[in-house]
Amino acid sequence: MDNTSTLESLHWRNAYKTKTVNLDKAISLIKKDDHVYIQSNAAAPEIFIEGLINNASHFENLNILHLLTLGKADYVKAMFKNNFKVKTFFIGQNVRQAVNNGQAEYIPVFLSEIPKLFNNKIIPIDVCLIHVSPPDEHGYMSYGVSVDCTIAARKNAKLVIAEVNQQMPRTLGRSFIHISRIDYLVETNRPIPELIIKPISKVEDQIGNYVASLVDNDSTIQLGIGTIPNAVLKYLNNKKNLGVHSEMVSDGIIELVNNGVINNAFKTILPGKIAVSFVIGTRRLYDFINNNPNFEFQTSDFINDPFIISQNYKMISINSALQVDITGQVAADSIGSYLYSGFGGQVDFIRGASHCPNGKAIIAMPSTAKNDTVSRITAKLIEGSGVVTTRADVHYVVTEYGIAHLFGKSVKERMKALINISHPKFQDELKFQCKQIPWLN
Numbered sequence: 001m002d003n004t005s006t007l008e009s010l011h012w013r014n015a016y017k018t019k020t021v022n023l024d025k026a027i028s029l030i031k032k033d034d035h036v037y038i039q040s041n042a043a044a045p046e047i048f049i050e051g052l053i054n055n056a057s058h059f060e061n062l063n064i065l066h067l068l069t070l071g072k073a074d075y076v077k078a079m080f081k082n083n084f085k086v087k088t089f090f091i092g093q094n095v096r097q098a099v100n101n102g103q104a105e106y107i108p109v110f111l112s113e114i115p116k117l118f119n120n121k122i123i124p125i126d127v128c129l130i131h132v133s134p135p136d137e138h139g140y141m142s143y144g145v146s147v148d149c150t151i152a153a154r155k156n157a158k159l160v161i162a163e164v165n166q167q168m169p170r171t172l173g174r175s176f177i178h179i180s181r182i183d184y185l186v187e188t189n190r191p192i193p194e195l196i197i198k199p200i201s202k203v204e205d206q207i208g209n210y211v212a213s214l215v216d217n218d219s220t221i222q223l224g225i226g227t228i229p230n231a232v233l234k235y236l237n238n239k240k241n242l243g244v245h246s247e248m249v250s251d252g253i254i255e256l257v258n259n260g261v262i263n264n265a266f267k268t269i270l271p272g273k274i275a276v277s278f279v280i281g282t283r284r285l286y287d288f289i290n291n292n293p294n295f296e297f298q299t300s301d302f303i304n305d306p307f308i309i310s311q312n313y314k315m316i317s318i319n320s321a322l323q324v325d326i327t328g329q330v331a332a333d334s335i336g337s338y339l340y341s342g343f344g345g346q347v348d349f350i351r352g353a354s355h356c357p358n359g360k361a362i363i364a365m366p367s368t369a370k371n372d373t374v375s376r377i378t379a380k381l382i383e384g385s386g387v388v389t390t391r392a393d394v395h396y397v398v399t400e401y402g403i404a405h406l407f408g409k410s411v412k413e414r415m416k417a418l419i420n421i422s423h424p425k426f427q428d429e430l431k432f433q434c435k436q437i438p439w440l441n
Contacts, residue, residue, distance in 0.1 A: 040148050236256060330394060
């Protein structure tokens with residue numbers, strides 16, 4: 001190590017030591033009415049969440065902001081209604097009931113535009129709580145499994161406090177923060193939250209097979225998390241030269257990377273790289289991305305920018321829905337007036353793929369819900385349901401009964417195509433309901 005490197009190392013190591021505090025000290029730096037941003041997904045800094053709960057009596061109207069987070073979110077419990085005011089950009093299972101009973105609030109917004117809310121001071125941030133890897137030899141720490149909107153939140157925060165976790169993987173790309181950009185830190189050595197996906201059902205397997213048939217060689221794909229995306233990946237083993245540009249990926253891509261199906265050879269944006277803003281999965285995935293130059297982590301306003309997405313070669317977006325009406329309107333964040341998830345990146349990627357030459361925008365879902373008692377394809381959306389993706393945006397809808405190609409089709413043609421892929425037990429009822437709508441006759 002030369003003298004310059006030695007001085008640099010001594011400088012950041014001294015700063016790191018000075019900024020290291022215990023949890024009680026870190027929590028004491030947060031004021032009772034601050035706006036606090038919590039890093040997203042599997043990178044939610046659980047130690048700080050626990051600290052806030054344990055010190056709830058010290059806070060009054062503390063504003064908590066976040067996207068999807070794994071793990072506990074006890075700050076939404078009714079007993080803390082005077083201590084914490086929670087707003088979420090995406091409704092996960094841990095806050096769903098609280099949002100629907102008014103204990104927490106939902107902010108509908110495209111994932112690509114959340115950083116704009118921070119950068120333009122539309123939503124203020126006083127404290128940013130982040131979760132990072134240990135520093136490298138130059139004093140840089142990685143945001144690990146979740147970059148997404150964290151950088152914008154950190155840049156606009158007055159105070160940045162980090163959990164530095166020995167078990168957080170070091171991811172590459174726009175994924176680094178220097179110790180000089182952190183005000184205080186708490187060291188931990190604890191597992192990153194994991195998400196285990198259920199086994200693929202027969203219905204989901206068939207949907208995956210149909211969707212995979214729409215994926216041409218050399219395509220760039222986006223897909224989310226869950227059994228249907230995993231089913232799609234299962235049927236891509238015979239494809240060649242696939243690329244990935246997606247807000248997130250899970251364990252399902254590992255095999256396709258290892259066997260060379262995903263090699264990103266034909267990608268236009270970040271060629272040769274799997275471009276993502278976060279990952280959710282098991283420890284196997286977290287170890288796979290650690291120091292892996294095959295992955296490029298970028299922010300949500302880059303990854304989810306429809307203009308950037310549309311520049312990828314043969315871009316294919318694959319998203320899910322709660323309901324689709326017979327004209328192609330997609331309800332994805334609510335079931336009637338019951339708020340369920342969020343906009344996320346669905347519209348970002350559907351519009352990006354739609355504007356890409358040879359691109360495809362796909363909605364994939366089971367034809368029914370509640371043990372085959374409810375059709376997901378409906379004559380009309382349930383009253384109160386929000387339209388996330390418009391009827392003009394969707395090109396394909398896929399269920400276990402086939403593929404409906406909607407692009408360029410009239411509402412009558414859409415009706416016929418969608419009824420054809422609905423569950424057979426509901427087809428007669430759907431036809432009857434559609435006859436009651438004059439412009440479908």
